[in-house]
Amino acid sequence: MALLEVDDLTVNYYTEEGVVTAVEDLSFRIDRGEKFGVVGESGAGKSVTALSLLRLVERSGRIESGEIRFKGEDLLSMSESAVRDVRGNEIAMIFQDAQTALNPVYTVGEQIAETIRHHLDYGDAAARERTVRLLDDVGIPEPEARYDDYPHEFSGGMQQRAVIAMALSCDPDLLIADEPTTALDVTIEAKILDRLDRLAAEYDTAIQLITHDLGVIAEVCDRVLVMYAGRAVERASVEELYYDPKHPYTVGLMSAIPRIGDRQDRLQTIPGTMPDLVEVPSGCSFHPRCPFAEEACTRTRPQLVDPATGERAGPDERSAACLAYTGDLDGELDYEVEVRGRDAGAATAESEPPEPDGGGVDRGADPDADSEGKADE
Amino acid sequence: MSDTREPILEVEGLTKYYESGGGVVDTLLGRSQEVKAVDGVDLELYPGETLGIVGESGCGKTTLAQALLRLIEPTAGTVRYRGEDLTAASDDRLRSLRKDIQYIFQDPFSSLNPRLTVGDIVGEPLDIHGIAAGEARTRRIDDLLETVGLSQRHAHRYPHEFSGGQRQRIGIARALAVDPEVIVCDEPVSALDVSVQAQILNLLEDLQDEFGLSYIVIAHDLSVVEHIADRVGVLYLGEFAEMGATGDVFGPPHHPYAEALLSAIPEPDPGWEGDRIFLSGEVPSPLDPPDGCRFHTRCPKVIQPEGSSLSQSEWRSLLDLKQRLRDADALESVTAVAESDGGAAGPAHLSRSALGERVREEFDLPSPVSDDEAESALSESIDRLHDGDFDAARAAIDDAFESPCERTDPPLYAVGDGHRIACLLYGEDYPDAPERA
Numbered sequence: 065m066a067l068l069e070v071d072d073l074t075v076n077y078y079t080e081e082g083v084v085t086a087v088e089d090l091s092f093r094i095d096r097g098e099k100f101g102v103v104g105e106s107g108a109g110k111s112v113t114a115l116s117l118l119r120l121v122e123r124s125g126r127i128e129s130g131e132i133r134f135k136g137e138d139l140l141s142m143s144e145s146a147v148r149d150v151r152g153n154e155i156a157m158i159f160q161d162a163q164t165a166l167n168p169v170y171t172v173g174e175q176i177a178e179t180i181r182h183h184l185d186y187g188d189a190a191a192r193e194r195t196v197r198l199l200d201d202v203g204i205p206e207p208e209a210r211y212d213d214y215p216h217e218f219s220g221g222m223q224q225r226a227v228i229a230m231a232l233s234c235d236p237d238l239l240i241a242d243e244p245t246t247a248l249d250v251t252i253e254a255k256i257l258d259r260l261d262r263l264a265a266e267y268d269t270a271i272q273l274i275t276h277d278l279g280v281i282a283e284v285c286d287r288v289l290v291m292y293a294g295r296a297v298e299r300a301s302v303e304e305l306y307y308d309p310k311h312p313y314t315v316g317l318m319s320a321i322p323r324i325g326d327r328q329d330r331l332q333t334i335p336g337t338m339p340d341l342v343e344v345p346s347g348c349s350f351h352p353r354c355p356f357a358e359e360a361c362t363r364t365r366p367q368l369v370d371p372a373t374g375e376r377a378g379p380d381e382r383s384a385a386c387l388a389y390t391g392d393l394d395g396e397l398d399y400e401v402e403v404r405g406r407d408a409g410a411a412t413a414e415s416e417p418p419e420p421d422g423g424g425v426d427r428g429a430d431p432d433a434d435s436e437g438k439a440d441e
Numbered sequence: 442m443s444d445t446r447e448p449i450l451e452v453e454g455l456t457k458y459y460e461s462g463g464g465v466v467d468t469l470l471g472r473s474q475e476v477k478a479v480d481g482v483d484l485e486l487y488p489g490e491t492l493g494i495v496g497e498s499g500c501g502k503t504t505l506a507q508a509l510l511r512l513i514e515p516t517a518g519t520v521r522y523r524g525e526d527l528t529a530a531s532d533d534r535l536r537s538l539r540k541d542i543q544y545i546f547q548d549p550f551s552s553l554n555p556r557l558t559v560g561d562i563v564g565e566p567l568d569i570h571g572i573a574a575g576e577a578r579t580r581r582i583d584d585l586l587e588t589v590g591l592s593q594r595h596a597h598r599y600p601h602e603f604s605g606g607q608r609q610r611i612g613i614a615r616a617l618a619v620d621p622e623v624i625v626c627d628e629p630v631s632a633l634d635v636s637v638q639a640q641i642l643n644l645l646e647d648l649q650d651e652f653g654l655s656y657i658v659i660a661h662d663l664s665v666v667e668h669i670a671d672r673v674g675v676l677y678l679g680e681f682a683e684m685g686a687t688g689d690v691f692g693p694p695h696h697p698y699a700e701a702l703l704s705a706i707p708e709p710d711p712g713w714e715g716d717r718i719f720l721s722g723e724v725p726s727p728l729d730p731p732d733g734c735r736f737h738t739r740c741p742k743v744i745q746p747e748g749s750s751l752s753q754s755e756w757r758s759l760l761d762l763k764q765r766l767r768d769a770d771a772l773e774s775v776t777a778v779a780e781s782d783g784g785a786a787g788p789a790h791l792s793r794s795a796l797g798e799r800v801r802e803e804f805d806l807p808s809p810v811s812d813d814e815a816e817s818a819l820s821e822s823i824d825r826l827h828d829g830d831f832d833a834a835r836a837a838i839d840d841a842f843e844s845p846c847e848r849t850d851p852p853l854y855a856v857g858d859g860h861r862i863a864c865l866l867y868g869e870d871y872p873d874a875p876e877r878a
């Protein structure tokens with residue numbers, strides 16, 4: 065049995081502009097100790113997925129259907145107090161903004177110690193000792209002295225370390241990290257990811273890492289789910305995803321990132337932006353931006369299938385949601401993955417979807433704001 | 442190559458200090474401190490080129506960009522645009538010079554007036570500089586919107602109706618309205634999604650080709666800068682650590698800071714096995730930047746005194762200990778956290794040898810370290826710590842471990858054609874340094 069099982073999860077938000085389906089029919093599994101990545105751009109539904117795992121969707125949101133089982137137990141039918149227990153003890157969460165996770169009026173050490181006393185029933189001295197050790201574990205120098213510092217006396221990187229210490233304080237089985245290093249500088253990010261990775265192994269904690277950064281995913285994760293407009297479009301191991309991407313959106317993302325050591329003149333682009341979730345395009349929601357889209361894509365919604373067989377894939381199998389794999393397209397997905405490097409031995413995937421409007425000054429935009437709306441956030 | 446041309450923008454000794462924190466009382470008592478955000482920066486921008494400026498938060502890159510344009514008043518230095526000193530220009534003159542030098546902000550939303558239509562946002566500079574009115578104004582706005590990949594239908598809408606990428610396009614159209622020569626772009630894509638980021642970077646490059654623009658692009662993302670820039674400057678604590686053609690800066694020889702920065706980028710490739718260089722500590726406060734080379738408190742290559750035969754990592758660790766000891770008044774500051782404390786007894790109760798072990802553990806130092814003299818200074822210092830005499834412990838290692846990097850502030854040494862590195866390893870005194878590839 066997987067540690068976490070999510071089946072057919074659908075979450076709606078009721079807004080003034082209408083019902084927004086933030087997550088639709090989402091299924092995935094996370095095993096014990098596994099590092100599972102969820103990648104996508106803003107509006108993809110990544111964060112909503114994380115929040116619903118803890119039943120924390122805001123008031124306007126509602127989990128419409130689906131099941132979330134943690135260690136076999138149905139989280140959605142648990143009592144509020146039972147969920148609260150799970151939240152503190154077994155599933156912990158780290159957000160992008162460390163500041164909101166720390167209470168400004170208590171010292172950093174006290175906040176962590178309080179969590180430990182509360183959840184693990186430790187006495188004062190033992191809680192303090194464990195806190196100091198945790199602060200040391202996450203790489204905070206002079207933990208004894210920093211114990212009594214207030215959050216504002218910590219730098220951004222140190223605050224995020226403290227939040228990680230707090231998240232690990234009760235030895236959770238699952239750590240959900242939502243863009244944990246996005247606000248930090250690269251040299252700090254590298255150190256924190258390295259710590260997170262080592263600590264997860266040491267504490268045998270599974271991580272669900274949510275990010276827009278394909279570099280971070282490649283560094284940390286074992287398996288990845290790619291989301292687009294509230295739906296999973298591809299699921300694979302990191303190696304499969306980076307060296308053999310199957311969904312046109314994944315391919316587009318991979319080739320849109322500038323890479324060190326690859327001084328091509330132009331970046332590949334995905335035209336347009338993520339659709340407004342109030343008005344998700346019909347059929348395959350990626351079709352207005354997909355270089356391979358055909359008539360059928362505007363009508364039929366692709367299911368997650370095994371790209372080799374076209375059969376419906378189980379919630380932990382390699383899969384992609386594109387009609388090309390179910391024989392519903394006339395053409396083929398015509399792209400190449402080329403392996404190039406930052407230096408010898410390294411590899412990058414470079415793909416070449418056909419240019420839809422052949423050369424010239426490609427302004428890259430879709431000039432039609434109507435179909436685009438405000439897409440980010 | 443670039444040296445044969447006249448720079449369009451020439452910056453010399455640009456400096457910006459802020460008064461920090463302290464209230465009126467502090468100021469009266471002369472207690473307020475200065476934040477040295479940008480400290481004597483030189484740069485040139487040549488026509489048609491893109492100069493990238495990278496650095497982490499607190500390095501002064503945004504202050505530099507704004508001081509360049511006198512969006513904030515520089516403390517010292519000159520900025521010459523086609524030979525004319527901007528820092529000496531009258532307000533009127535400055536206003537008309539700003540026509541030639543435009544600024545694009547990071548956050549396309551907060552920089553656009555939410556109450557104006559897109560047409561008026563783009564048209565505003567046309568009005569201010571009396572460039573076009575009536576029919577001509579409308580036509581110019583339509584042209585501009587089309588140039589940046591929007592359409593004239595968008596002119597009547599408001600900024601909130603647009604996505605982040607489109608808003609950045611609006612910001613670019615506005616900057617282009619006055620036909621500038623130079624555009625300073627402050628983190629132009631950092632607020633955007635990956636797929637949209639690529640569109641904007643391509644657009645900036647197309648516009649450069651079409652209108653012969655020169656750009657200064659400020660960014661924290663090295664891969665963005667590598668992609669778009671012809672030359673790059675790497676800022677650390679308000680000074681350039683390295684400057685040169687993009688290919689030169691991204692390849693060896695490196696400034697030790699630039700090298701660490703490059704190694705830290707998460708590579709979008711699960712098979713990539715690069716060696717990460719982890720820097721000790723954090724960026725020091727610009728209130729009180731380190732003496733000598735500003736990077737010496739964290740530099741993995743920090744130079745050993747003559748005759749020392751320590752391994753480089755031991756040397757780095759000893760300097761870390763020395764820095765830590767500088768403001769330490771408790772043993773907890775310099776000892777590792779015990780595996781299990783077995784009671785409340787702190788390090789003050791440890792035996793001399795147990796204390797020694799804990800100090801070495803905290804700083805990853807072997808016992809003994811590989812240089813005899815260094816070892817005797819280290820154990821002398823631990824002896825004094827054991828006595829509880831911190832001053833004596835400090836004295837014992839302060840003199841023994843001193844790097845030239847703590848004393849000498851390296852100038853930018855030329856290491857190649859237009860490639861300069863501010864590190865003593867590249868100076869005359871270290872002709873044999875392995876870094877001099």
Ligand code: SF4
Binds near residue numbers: 388
């Ligand atoms: S189903 Fe059609 S539009 Fe969707 S990804 Fe596949 S080819 Fe593209």
Ligand code: SF4
Binds near residue numbers: 696740863
């Ligand atoms: S001068 Fe010394 S401290 Fe500074 S970068 Fe060079 S080696 Fe490092």
